Amino acid sequence: MFGDFLKSLSILKKFLFINLIIFLVIGSLAFLYISNVKPNLIKNKTNKHIQTINNTIEHILRLNIKFEEEDIRRFLFSTRFLFQNLDRVILFDNQFNLVGDTDTLDLDPRSFSNRLDIVQLEILNEEKSNKITEAKNINKKKTVSLKDVLTNYSWSKDYGKPFTFIQEGYDQFLLTTVKNVTLNGKNIGYLAISENANDIKSAIDERKTFILRTVIFIAIVIFIFSFVLNRYFLRPIKSLVAYTKIIKEKSRKKTNINELKGRNDELGTLSNSLDDMTNELQKRISHAENFSTDLVHEIRNPLTSLKSASELLHENDNQSQRSKLIDILNHDVQRIERLITDYSQILKDEVALSKEKMKKINLKLIARSVVDDFNNIYETKRGIKIMLNDQDDQEEYFISGIENRIEQIIANLLDNSISFSKDSQKISVKIYKEDKDKIILKVIDEGKGFKESDTKKIFNRFYSNRPDTFGEHSGLGLNIVKNLVDLHGATISASNNITQKGANVEIVFPKV
Numbered sequence: 001m002f003g004d005f006l007k008s009l010s011i012l013k014k015f016l017f018i019n020l021i022i023f024l025v026i027g028s029l030a031f032l033y034i035s036n037v038k039p040n041l042i043k044n045k046t047n048k049h050i051q052t053i054n055n056t057i058e059h060i061l062r063l064n065i066k067f068e069e070e071d072i073r074r075f076l077f078s079t080r081f082l083f084q085n086l087d088r089v090i091l092f093d094n095q096f097n098l099v100g101d102t103d104t105l106d107l108d109p110r111s112f113s114n115r116l117d118i119v120q121l122e123i124l125n126e127e128k129s130n131k132i133t134e135a136k137n138i139n140k141k142k143t144v145s146l147k148d149v150l151t152n153y154s155w156s157k158d159y160g161k162p163f164t165f166i167q168e169g170y171d172q173f174l175l176t177t178v179k180n181v182t183l184n185g186k187n188i189g190y191l192a193i194s195e196n197a198n199d200i201k202s203a204i205d206e207r208k209t210f211i212l213r214t215v216i217f218i219a220i221v222i223f224i225f226s227f228v229l230n231r232y233f234l235r236p237i238k239s240l241v242a243y244t245k246i247i248k249e250k251s252r253k254k255t256n257i258n259e260l261k262g263r264n265d266e267l268g269t270l271s272n273s274l275d276d277m278t279n280e281l282q283k284r285i286s287h288a289e290n291f292s293t294d295l296v297h298e299i300r301n302p303l304t305s306l307k308s309a310s311e312l313l314h315e316n317d318n319q320s321q322r323s324k325l326i327d328i329l330n331h332d333v334q335r336i337e338r339l340i341t342d343y344s345q346i347l348k349d350e351v352a353l354s355k356e357k358m359k360k361i362n363l364k365l366i367a368r369s370v371v372d373d374f375n376n377i378y379e380t381k382r383g384i385k386i387m388l389n390d391q392d393d394q395e396e397y398f399i400s401g402i403e404n405r406i407e408q409i410i411a412n413l414l415d416n417s418i419s420f421s422k423d424s425q426k427i428s429v430k431i432y433k434e435d436k437d438k439i440i441l442k443v444i445d446e447g448k449g450f451k452e453s454d455t456k457k458i459f460n461r462f463y464s465n466r467p468d469t470f471g472e473h474s475g476l477g478l479n480i481v482k483n484l485v486d487l488h489g490a491t492i493s494a495s496n497n498i499t500q501k502g503a504n505v506e507i508v509f510p511k512v
Contacts, residue, residue, distance in 0.1 A: 011237075012230050019222050023215075030211045037207060041200045042175065046164045049177035053162060053191055056082055056089075057181050060191075067093040067181075067189035072100030083193070087174075092190040096147050099189070146178075150190050153178060173201040236260050236267050240274060247278055299339060302332035345480070356402045358488075360512060363397040363406065363439055364431055370410045371429055374418075383424035386414065389431065397431050397439050399509045401488045412481045413443040413505055420447030420503070437511045444504040449496040458494055 009017060059065075059082070065075045072091050076083075083089050083102070091100035153163050160180060167174040176194040180187050243257045260271035306329060313325040371388045378384040399406075410429070417427050430442040452458060459482040485492045490509045497504055 010234075012226065012234055015229065016222075016226060023218070023222075027215070034204065034207060034211070038200065038204055041203060042164070042166065042197075045175050045195065045197050045200065046162070046177060049164065049175070049193055049195070050162045050179075052082060052086070052193060053177060053179045056191060056193075057179070060181060061183060067091065067099050069099050076100055076102060086193050087196045088194045090146060090192040090194075092146075092150060092192070094187050094189055096150050096190070146176075146192055149176075150178060150192075153190075154180070168201075173197050175200075233267070236263075236271075240271060243274070244278075247282075299336055302335045306332045306336075342477075342480075356405070358400045358402060360398050361401055361403050361406065363399050363441065363509070366403060366406050367410055367429055367431060367441070370407055370414065374411075374414050378418055382418075384418060384421055384427065386427045386429060388429045395433075397433070398512050399439050399488070400512050401509075405484050405487070409481050409484050409507070410441075410443075412477045416477055416505075417443055417445035417447065417503075420449075421445050422447070434508070439509040439511075441507040441509065442504055444497065444502065446500065446502040449501065449503045450494060455494040459492070 056079070059079055060075065063075070065071050076089065086102075089100070089102045090098065093099050149163075149165065153159060156163075160182075162177055162179045164175065164177040167176070173196065174194055175197040176192060178190060178192040181189045181191055239257060239260060245251075257271055257275060260267060261275060262268065263271070309325045309328045309332070313322055313329070316322055316325065368388055371386050374386050378386070414427065414429075421427060425446040427446070428442070428444040430440070430444070432440050434440060450458065459478050482492055485507055488509065490507055492505065492507050494503060494505045496502070
């Protein structure tokens with residue numbers, strides 16, 4: 001269910017959703033952390049209070065101090081080192097009467113410092129003590145009554161154990177701990193100490209502020225990253241998707257893929273590759289459509305001839321005429337068969353070419369192999385001699401190509417030259433280098449030459465200018481050569497010889 005939900009979201013929404021989940025998890029952990037910080041800090045303070053209370057009770061019992069105002073007052077002065085860093089120490093008798101309070105003592109500020117200087121006790125009357133207490137309680141908020149707390153404490157199940165409570169206001173965090181004092185199993189009074197633990201509040205506020213700043217910072221980072229992700233990555237991808245849809249639907253809408261092609265990153269490379277692939281596919285589709293149209297057109301002629309000859313054959317009883325009509329039928333059938341065979345070969349070549357890879361090959365060795373094969377056939381059969389200019393040339397001619405396709409190019413050119421040559425004529429195959437290290441392959445024959453003023457048309461599909469041997473050639477041989485030459489990044493041209501009768505075809509291969 002959750003996986004299906006994620007799959008239905010866009011990349012940007014997935015990114016934001018996953019970040020939201022992570023954000024909530026981290027926020028929950030941060031909340032738990034803050035919730036546990038306060039109790040831990042209070043516990044640490046409470047432990048110090050308990051230690052101080054235990055030490056104070058030990059001194060009271062050891063010195064046999066009575067819970068009377070005079071004894072307690074003297075005790076507070078004599079043991080002031082016990083109460084360092086505490087704001088207030090209060091003692092009650094077992095009837096909850098106040099018998100000692102550091103807030104009612106008019107002490108030198110050094111009294112509860114680390115110094116142990118002797119400070120003289122000033123005897124205060126009740127009126128002066130009240131004034132001092134009032135002055136110390138100015139600007140303090142109303143606090144919980146200690147007597148009420150002690151009363152509840154005396155009746156609680158935790159009686160006898162230290163009890164801590166807090167009073168939290170806008171500008172203070174008061175921590176108070178109380179415990180009863182027992183002598184020989186009898187309760188003789190209560191001791192309460194309080195501390196303004198604003199450091200706890202500050203520590204918690206500081207952590208909250210840090211977490212809040214971190215949350216804001218992470219939110220800003222996520223926002224910026226989301227903007228960058230959407231602006232520079234997701235939008236271009238959407239443009240590429242729109243581009244493919246436009247091509248699929250053959251729409252005339254425009255996209256900004258040209259802007260993407262100018263980028264120097266992976267998306268630019270992807271855009272260029274996609275555009276090149278699309279253009280190549282469109283070119284192949286157009287090529288296949290044109291080829292199919294041409295093939296249908298070429299087949300229609302012999303089919304028409306077949307139809308006419310078959311109708312005449314059925315109506316004609318003359319044996320001589322019937323023999324001629326049968327020859328026409330055979331000729332047209334062979335012509336159709338040759339067209340289909342060559343067309344099938346082109347399709348096979350295109351499939352094979354998409355799977356084969358270019359590599360560095362020696363053109364001279366391939367040409368020598370093909371020439372030797374043709375000499376073995378046509379030198380004996382028709383006396384045609386094919387010569388390769390490699391007898392005294394020790395140089396190697398390397399090109400980047402597919403070996404069997406280069407063999408096919410040379411074989412088709414030799415087939416074409418042989419078809420125009422008479423018996424006992426010669427055909428030359430020359431391989432040499434140009435000044436710029438380009439490799440040149442030439443096939444020169446002594447045949448009739450080209451009658452066309454524009455020799456480029458001889459490489460067109462189904463083109464054939466052989467009136468005396470009409471139907472014996474499909475007109476695809478040189479077109480296949482042209483396609484293979486283009487595949488290798490080479491150029492091909494044809495012309496008549498200037499110094500002798502015949503024609504030559506020249507292929508220029510690029511430098512390796």
